[in-house]
């Protein structure tokens with residue numbers, strides 16, 4: 001896990017479920033073959049209804065339909081992000097698109113756990129609802145040790161909840177490394 | 187302070203006397219289940235982390251049930267089955283239920299019950315969010331991703347944060363127009379679809395224990411639709427009879443202590459409850475059927491792990507028998523066992539299968555079908571702006587295929603009554 005995560009924000013609404021993050025029709029691609037796994041980056045968030053994609057205006061896909069990766073780095077979302085299907089393809093697709101962190105007010109637990117245990121991205125919880133205060137395309141900077149998110153253009157600083165127990169797994173890289181370091185597995 | 191059934195089972199599997207909500211523990215897993223969508227990537231991670239030739243921690247505890255993308259020509263989907271088949275052969279897995287053979291079962295959560303893998307007091311993890319279904323058998327079961335499943339595949343262990351428990355008590359006698367689906371949609375509507383996040387949902391009360399095992403599975407299946415970690419119902423004699431008819435493996439009856447601590451408790455009197463739906467596009471978007479009656483439909487769908495069990499079809503057949511549906515109605519049995527029962531059991535002198543055919547329904551093969559949309563050639567998948575009433579468990583945008591379609595979730599009785607009229611219809615108006 002980096003100490004500083006920065007880039008353009010991509011803003012989504014509440015209750016973005018994993019079918020929206022990666023629609024079921026795309027789950028057939030290999031997650032290891034380099035040529036094929038790029039499809040997950042291309043189709044990340046392609047299930048989000050058009051008017052909800054890239055708030056507040058909408059109509060902005062996370063990844064350009066012709067591209068493999070996204071120009072955005074950090075997803076800002078409302079509550080219950082990643083609800084629904086347990087598919088690990090969801091945080092994986094966001095990672096393939098180039099997303100390094102999600103900042104939501106709350107998460108569905110399987111998405112959260114997958115993001116952490118697989119080491120795909122860092123799921124932060126914001127203390128306040130940021131989707132009305134940050135626009136898609138705005139530059140933001142996350143200072144991980146300080147637990148803050150800075151909105152670059154306004155200079156406003158927002159507090160993030162401490163990562164708690166999962167910080168150890170994120171720092172190790174994934175749950176396997178964590179379990180080895182902690183002596184749970186050899 | 188006593189413990190809940192969920193705490194007790196987790197404590198036992200962590201080698202501890204007791205655990206408290208919030209404790210992070212490592213547990214020993216009794217059963218790991220995976221399917222064709224998440225199995226291949228799980229195997230990929232397992233081999234990356236433990237080596238190409240590593241052994242599965244216990245091949246007898248791994249159950250692989252292909253079910254999602256079965257009746258499709260999609261070449262990538264078919265490749266996934268090949269990966270599972272090769273892996274099962276290499277590791278000599280007894281519990282691989284291959285497609286295209288007599289062993290093929292259909293939807294994993296229903297097959298786990300039918301094949302005797304659900305046993306009271308055990309711990310099951312599955313690479314599918316509806317793995318919480320197995321909790322109907324007085325066991326701890328929950329869904330995980332591929333990484334966690336790969337860790338279990340190599341070690342038999344996984345970390346768990348012990349959940350708080352919410353308790354839902356259903357009292358009274360269920361009227362004939364209500365089903366378990368109405369009860370759980372009411373709960374989800376009441377607590378919201380993140381009202382159970384990180385929590386165990388425990389179902390209790392005489393109305394729950396009056397339910398069959400299949401109907402109990404409908405309750406626990408949808409715990410995840412409220413965000414729950416697991417759904418659970420203590421085992422009783424019905425559970426024991428069901429389990430003993432299917433397996434000789436050991437089990438243990440565990441119950442919550444009388445002084446167990448619940449973070450939330452709600453009591454329902456089922457005799458006063460109404461049939462309900464979840465409106466598009468969220469499972470907690472509850473309305474009583476009477477409020478939405480008359481909404482025009484393009485399609486009805488009866489199937490999935492939550493709404494494609496034998497009793498779901500029996501309920502629908504009671505309404506459809508001798509009548510014709512007014513909209514395209516898709517019937518997708520959850521499992522080959524359910525299919526078989528539909529062809530054997532009769533109603534009014536006809537097999538249930540024939541009842542559906544004569545009513546004008548389209549009959550599918552046992553699988554997940556269009557419950558999750560899937561490849562474009564999936565039976566029953568939406569492709570446009572269809573308005574659908576369905577016995578499935580999710581109605582997020584695009585869940586059944588098209589982002590423009592709108593899905594209402596309801597009980598098999600409500601879906602069948604609505605199919606007959608081509609509009610949302612209260613089953614009380616057609617049940618005699």
Ligand code: SF4
Pocket residue numbers: 254293294295314316489490491492553554557558578579
């Ligand atoms: S029937 Fe639907 S909900 Fe059940 S396992 Fe299959 S896709 Fe998931």
